[in-house]
Amino acid sequence: RFTACDRINFEINQNDYLAIVGPNGSGKTTMMKTLLGLIPVSEGEIRFSSDFRFDQIGYLSQKVSTQGKHFPATVHEIITTGFPSSMKKVPLKEKERMIRSVTSLLGIKELLPIRIGYLSGGQQQRVMLARALVHKPKLLILDEPTSALDPQIRDEFYQLIQHLHQHEHVTIVLISHDLQSVSLYATKILYLDQSVVFFGDSDALCESEAIAQRIGTQAAASLCRRKEHEH
Numbered sequence: 001r002f003t004a005c006d007r008i009n010f011e012i013n014q015n016d017y018l019a020i021v022g023p024n025g026s027g028k029t030t031m032m033k034t035l036l037g038l039i040p041v042s043e044g045e046i047r048f049s050s051d052f053r054f055d056q057i058g059y060l061s062q063k064v065s066t067q068g069k070h071f072p073a074t075v076h077e078i079i080t081t082g083f084p085s086s087m088k089k090v091p092l093k094e095k096e097r098m099i100r101s102v103t104s105l106l107g108i109k110e111l112l113p114i115r116i117g118y119l120s121g122g123q124q125q126r127v128m129l130a131r132a133l134v135h136k137p138k139l140l141i142l143d144e145p146t147s148a149l150d151p152q153i154r155d156e157f158y159q160l161i162q163h164l165h166q167h168e169h170v171t172i173v174l175i176s177h178d179l180q181s182v183s184l185y186a187t188k189i190l191y192l193d194q195s196v197v198f199f200g201d202s203d204a205l206c207e208s209e210a211i212a213q214r215i216g217t218q219a220a221a222s223l224c225r226r227k228e229h230e231h
Contacts, residue, residue: 010190012139012201017165017172019186019202021179026192028175032143035173052192055084058137060128062144071117075108075127102130105168106160122153126160127171133170140164142174146181158185177216179205180223184230203227 003132008031009089024029033039034046037054042064077097083090103109106126111119130139142161146154162185164170176182183189183202191198197210205211206224215223 019182022192058132
């Protein structure tokens with residue numbers, strides 16, 4: 001029997017920006033799937049606030065699969081699929097208003113009539129983010145959202161997520177293997193390697209001997225220099 005995660009204990013509060021980080025096979029994907037309710041926990045429990053519903057989660061997967069330029073769906077059609085079944089009685093006019101609002105926020109309103117296959121990777125990722133946000137979720141879960149983006153577009157995407165957190169007050173859980181980048185933006189870090197290596201404020205990373213042991217002293221020193229530069 002393989003145990004993906006063991007002795008995990010943490011909490012996510014409203015308006016947190018939590019990055020769940022770790023190497024391949026560390027349990028990040030399992031943790032994400034349990035948060036989404038896709039797989040049960042074998043021991044322990046995951047508790048949500050009494051008024052929370054799973055349709056209040058927005059989810060952005062790791063890869064955007066559009067099958068190239070021949071994929072027939074437009075940006076508008078893709079975003080429309082982000083409305084959960086619980087909103088089927090919401091008037092079409094209100095849904096259109098919500099689509100215009102989220103695409104304006106993300107700077108892609110002019111792309112609505114265009115087939116998604118004709119867009120760049122960065123534009124496609126913004127479209128899928130709009131799909132995840134269109135129903136105004138309380139919690140946004142992002143699974144390695146920048147893995148297919150080049151460095152400049154990756155940094156722009158992280159800045160966009162930071163804007164959503166700071167100005168739109170979206171609670172965010174971001175899954176990543178890139179501690180160096182996400183520690184510059186997330187307010188809290190959960191570092192997994194089958195169990196919890198570190199959980200706390202991102203500013204406390206530089207004081208963690210456990211992190212230095214996992215990523216190496218040189219990488220830890222580089223991380224600290226980047227964080228000092230950002231401050």
